[in-house]
Amino acid sequence: MVNVYSARHYDSDRALYAAFEQATGIAVRVLPANAEQLLERLRAEGEATEADLVVAADAGNLWRIKEAGLLQNVTTPALEAGVPARLRDGDGAYWGFTKRARVIVYRKDAVQPAQVANYDDLANPRFRGQIVMRSSTNTYQLSTLASRIERLGAENARAWAAGVRANFVRDPQGSDTDQIKAVAAGEAQATLVNHYYHFRLMRSEDPADREVAAKTGIVFPDQAGAGTHINISGAGVTAHAKRRDRAVQLLEYLVSDEAQTLLAPMNVEFPIRPAIAPAPDLAALGAFKEEDIALGVLGRHQAEAARIFEEVGWR
Amino acid sequence: MFDPARVARFDGVAIFAALATLICAAPAIAVFALALTRSDGGADFAGGLLRDGAIGTLSLMLAGGLGAIVFGATSAWLVGLCRFPGRSVFEWLLVAPLAAPSYILAYAYASLTWSGGPIPIPIAGFWGAAFVYAIGLYPYVYLAGRAAFVSQSSGALEAARTLGARPAQVFWRVALPLARPAIAAGGALAMMEIAADYGAAHHFGLTTLSTAVFRAWYAHGSPGMALQISAVLLAGAILFLMVERRARGRASFANASRGRETPRYRLSPLSSAAAFLFCAALATFGALLPLAWLLRLALLHANVEDIVQPFVNSMMLSSGGALVTLVLAASIAAAARRTGAFGKASLYAAAMGYAAPGAVLAMGALALFGAAREAGWVGGLGAGLALTALIWSYAARFASAGVQPIDAGLARLSKGLDSSARTLGAGPWRRFLHVDLPIAAPSLAAAALILFVEILKELPATLILRPFDFDTLAVKAYAYASDERLLEAAAPALLIFVAGLLPILVLSRGIGVRRVAT
Numbered sequence: 001m002v003n004v005y006s007a008r009h010y011d012s013d014r015a016l017y018a019a020f021e022q023a024t025g026i027a028v029r030v031l032p033a034n035a036e037q038l039l040e041r042l043r044a045e046g047e048a049t050e051a052d053l054v055v056a057a058d059a060g061n062l063w064r065i066k067e068a069g070l071l072q073n074v075t076t077p078a079l080e081a082g083v084p085a086r087l088r089d090g091d092g093a094y095w096g097f098t099k100r101a102r103v104i105v106y107r108k109d110a111v112q113p114a115q116v117a118n119y120d121d122l123a124n125p126r127f128r129g130q131i132v133m134r135s136s137t138n139t140y141q142l143s144t145l146a147s148r149i150e151r152l153g154a155e156n157a158r159a160w161a162a163g164v165r166a167n168f169v170r171d172p173q174g175s176d177t178d179q180i181k182a183v184a185a186g187e188a189q190a191t192l193v194n195h196y197y198h199f200r201l202m203r204s205e206d207p208a209d210r211e212v213a214a215k216t217g218i219v220f221p222d223q224a225g226a227g228t229h230i231n232i233s234g235a236g237v238t239a240h241a242k243r244r245d246r247a248v249q250l251l252e253y254l255v256s257d258e259a260q261t262l263l264a265p266m267n268v269e270f271p272i273r274p275a276i277a278p279a280p281d282l283a284a285l286g287a288f289k290e291e292d293i294a295l296g297v298l299g300r301h302q303a304e305a306a307r308i309f310e311e312v313g314w315r
Numbered sequence: 316m317f318d319p320a321r322v323a324r325f326d327g328v329a330i331f332a333a334l335a336t337l338i339c340a341a342p343a344i345a346v347f348a349l350a351l352t353r354s355d356g357g358a359d360f361a362g363g364l365l366r367d368g369a370i371g372t373l374s375l376m377l378a379g380g381l382g383a384i385v386f387g388a389t390s391a392w393l394v395g396l397c398r399f400p401g402r403s404v405f406e407w408l409l410v411a412p413l414a415a416p417s418y419i420l421a422y423a424y425a426s427l428t429w430s431g432g433p434i435p436i437p438i439a440g441f442w443g444a445a446f447v448y449a450i451g452l453y454p455y456v457y458l459a460g461r462a463a464f465v466s467q468s469s470g471a472l473e474a475a476r477t478l479g480a481r482p483a484q485v486f487w488r489v490a491l492p493l494a495r496p497a498i499a500a501g502g503a504l505a506m507m508e509i510a511a512d513y514g515a516a517h518h519f520g521l522t523t524l525s526t527a528v529f530r531a532w533y534a535h536g537s538p539g540m541a542l543q544i545s546a547v548l549l550a551g552a553i554l555f556l557m558v559e560r561r562a563r564g565r566a567s568f569a570n571a572s573r574g575r576e577t578p579r580y581r582l583s584p585l586s587s588a589a590a591f592l593f594c595a596a597l598a599t600f601g602a603l604l605p606l607a608w609l610l611r612l613a614l615l616h617a618n619v620e621d622i623v624q625p626f627v628n629s630m631m632l633s634s635g636g637a638l639v640t641l642v643l644a645a646s647i648a649a650a651a652r653r654t655g656a657f658g659k660a661s662l663y664a665a666a667m668g669y670a671a672p673g674a675v676l677a678m679g680a681l682a683l684f685g686a687a688r689e690a691g692w693v694g695g696l697g698a699g700l701a702l703t704a705l706i707w708s709y710a711a712r713f714a715s716a717g718v719q720p721i722d723a724g725l726a727r728l729s730k731g732l733d734s735s736a737r738t739l740g741a742g743p744w745r746r747f748l749h750v751d752l753p754i755a756a757p758s759l760a761a762a763a764l765i766l767f768v769e770i771l772k773e774l775p776a777t778l779i780l781r782p783f784d785f786d787t788l789a790v791k792a793y794a795y796a797s798d799e800r801l802l803e804a805a806a807p808a809l810l811i812f813v814a815g816l817l818p819i820l821v822l823s824r825g826i827g828v829r830r831v832a833t
Contacts, residue, residue: 009795009797009798010798029783029784031784033779034779037674037678037775037779041681041696041779041780043685044696045685045695045696046688046689048694048696050695050697135520136534137529137534139534170440171520173440174429174520177799178429178430181430181431182429182430185431205616206615206802212431303536303537306530306535307360310363
């Protein structure tokens with residue numbers, strides 16, 4: 001048996017754990033909840049915790065759990081070979097096992113992809129009153145701005161956030177999917193979302209969703225510049241894991257060829273290594289340039305990012 | 316001098332109630348303690364968040380709460396004391412929105428009315444949220460109001476009629492003032508629900524104290540600041556209850572004993588049609604329309620997920636949690652009637668949690684567990700302990716939902732009755748079991764119903780305190796909805812509705828039958 005606290009609620013992960021159980025005979029027990037709340041539970045449980053592995057979406061969340069001293073450093077050859085250096089923690093506290101891209105979604109009949117080729121375009125005054133955005137309480141927004149703080153500094157990040165804020169159609173409401181729907185309905189020209197939300201609409205059983213996807217296009221921004229912002233889902237072994245070896249075994253399994261190949265088509269995320277092909281509809285978009293920063297910095301800049309969002313009035 | 320009455324105040328019931336109060340208030344008290352001790356930066360943005368959050372929460376409580384009161388009181392009067400086509404169906408159907416969690420209603424209305432949805436009037440922003448709260452929470456007022464109207468002294472109503480008052484005059488001049496404590500209690504519950512809600516307010520992009528809590532916690536990474544904003548919310552709840560009770564004032568004691576059944580007003584054809592349309596609109600927008608939409612989404616999604624075990628878990632937790640909370644709440648309410656200032660204080664203390672987001676109380680419960688663990692009293696948070704902490708959090712969160720209706724029911728207990736029982740030599744437990752409880756029986760039933768459904772819908776505390784591999788319907792629905800998979804979320808959300816409707820039907824009919832019997 002091995003116990004997992006997971007902030008990912010995906011059915012694909014269940015399938016993955018089942019496959020692990022099948023292969024090793026080790027049963028996986030899961031407690032899915034929010035990353036921030038799992039952190040509080042781990043904190044209260046201290047050394048008495050039952051959890052062996054923590055899984056979270058967003059590098060910032062993983063960083064916070066590490067900073068709270070609730071993860072232990074683990075390094076094995078399989079992990080090092082499986083996860084590119086910038087997609088893991090330098091000390092080995094957490095390891096990425098899927099990638100997601102923060103992409104611009106635009107309305108096909110009103111906007112040329114070239115007009116939204118860069119994140120900067122979202123702050124361009126030509127889109128005044130034509131941009132919708134999700135709340136900045138959302139961790140993906142925080143990480144997007146955090147990466148900008150890392151590359152270009154806080155002043156640049158503030159100017160960008162203020163520029164985008166000035167282009168809002170309305171105050172942020174709803175989810176990533178709601179932003180895409182607003183663009184499709186003509187309420188706005190463009191937005192910023194995680195790539196898989198668009199692909200899910202494309203694959204949806206609801207014809208209305210597929211229509212939304214058909215009316216909108218995806219751009220991987222900053223291809224001529226620093227590259228598209230990338231985030232990870234990752235996992236780390238808890239500081240007080242009772243079944244450390246099994247937790248490491250599960251962690252290694254998550255980044256193995258077998259798990260990566262299994263995961264790719266189910267969840268439209270990118271596999272952690274380029275060697276594994278993503279889902280066919282995702283692969284059809286072709287390769288793209290990824291922003292080259294160590295993801296550990298995202299968490300470090302998140303508090304500042306939140307502050308900047310607060311200052312420019314983008315809640 | 317020796318005063319037997321004084322001694323009698325601290326009887327067994329009162330001691331049990333004091334214990335119950337402590338249990339219900341402990342997680343909230345832990346939140347206060349944490350708020351004082353934990354600081355992890357972010358003070359510079361806190362002022363703005365707090366100010367905007369307070370404004371947002373108060374205006375939503377006002378708009379949504381008043382809406383719920385108008386909807387609930389009007390429908391309670393119509394169904395309770397008038398006769399019109401469909402009345403007997405509306406009697407229970409009007410309670411249905413109670414089974415819908417606010418966040419599910421918010422998601423359903425967002426997908427129904429936003430950006431290319433089938434209804435082109437967007438239910439969004441402040442007024443959208445106020446609408447969702449009013450239409451989803453009016454049953455609190457309806458339930459309390461109807462019970463009050465139905466058990467009102469027929470004498471007062473008949474006297475008014477004999478004096479030639481028209482139905483509307485009777486409503487405004489006699490029935491409504493008599494039912495005011497109950498309606499106020501229902502309205503207070505609805506308003507505190509609004510204060511505690513995170514899901515709907517966040518989805519609609521509003522800044523309230525609850526969304527500020529999570530903004531401080533999630534975005535600013537400052538749980539300490541989140542706790543401090545929560546402490547404001549908890550203190551605000553006490554203040555709110557004090558104001559509400561003061562406003563209710565002596566009306567609590569004005570309710571007379573029951574008389575014969577009051578004949579229902581026969582409404583004119585035009586009024587009947589208006590009454591029908593009004594009730595139909597409430598049931599439609601509060602339950603039928605979002606239900607139908609969820610059903611459509613659920614049917615679109617071919618795969619049937621495993622929802623049997625979550626259903627069983629939900630039922631177990633809700634019944635167990637409701638029972639525990641009901642016992643605690645009943646003793647608190649009964650003791651509060653007898654023990655003056657101490658009782659009032661316990662009433663407020665137990666009620667704090669109702670205005671706080673469940674996740675915050677869960678953090679309080681976790682801190683208590685952490686302290687107990689460090690003291691060496693308990694080990695890890697295994698399944699048994701996790702479920703205990705969870706039920707404890709439910710009691711802390713929802714005690715008020717039980718205390719309020721029971722207290723309103725006990726308002727009918729005249730001081731004389733208690734004194735008579737005492738003179739006849741009945742001890743505190745006998746008076747509690749044989750006088751208080753039977754008198755409050757309809758309110759107890761209503762309280763049980765509300766508690767069951769509340770716990771059925773409860774999400775954040777369940778999410779963080781449950782054991783491994785233990786899902787409830789609300790957790791299932793949330794897991795998919797938070798992952799923006801509404802199709803998959805629809806089936807468990809529908810089941811919450813259905814599971815909540817069953818006890819609503821039983822108990823709601825029970826209240827109806829009681830009227831005929833008396």
